Amino acid sequence: MVQGLPTKLNKEPLIEAIFEIRFTSSVNASDIMPGFLHAKSKGSKIERLPIGQIPREIREADPQLAQQPLVRIHLDNFLVLVGDKALALSCKLPYPGWKAFKAEIQQMLSYVEDAGIVDKVERYALKYIDVIEGSSVAEMIGRINFSVELGGNKPNSTIQMQFEVPRDEFVHVLQVGAPGTVTLINGEARQGLVLTVDTISQQVELPLSALENGLFLDRIHDVNKQLFFECLTNETVKFLDPIYD
Helix, strand or coil: CCCCCCEEEEEEEEEEEEEEEEECCCCHHHHHHHHHHHHCCCCCCCECCHHHHCCCCHHHHCHHHCCCEEEEECCCEEEEECCCCCCEEECCCCCCCCHHHHHHHHHHHHHHHHCCCCCCCEEEEEEEEECCCCCHHHHHHHHHHCCCCCCCCCCCCCCCCCEEEEEEEEEEEEEEEEEEECCCCCCCEEEEEEEEEEECCCCCCCCCCCHHHHHHHHHHHHHHHHHHHEECCCCHHHCCEEEEE
């Protein structure tokens, strides 16, 4: 019998999980959604981000700025990031697992549907960032199924790489950085190899209703998870102390 993917890693390397939608709209979500979400979520806190100080006219003239978060909404276990034409949901640590994360994504999408501001979803994506320990760059790189050589030279100092992996209806953007230091929102610093798997759907028909979007969300999560474990060596999976159902 072939063993499936782990359901949990006891030595959890995950430092960030974020789901994002980008959309067309006749209004700016940053004007409407913070108050709307605050009213729906008791105890939430609204934080204005520095990019929100950029004049509206400049933001609207630059498509990149339209996707950047202007407001951060603090919930009990999650963060909502609101831009003019984008919304994202991020988990606070410890990661609660996909079942809880998915339920919160569906809740956020239902609020977006209730607000009636989205004309069309143009993109949705799921990104996980992990930091895997290692005492040297060579050991860090040895944690993953990764081989690079240039002019007969193998990396033994800083390395930063990004590349795209098209697969089925998704494009996966993989980023590898070593050594890396990531500072969490609580101020804690994590050091090691930073591995990012950003899965972007090419099939942009994402229903906002929880009655219709469950399979879409499970699909993007499953392919992201599959690629993450493909990146790890068998020894690394064992090192992370996996739990299987």
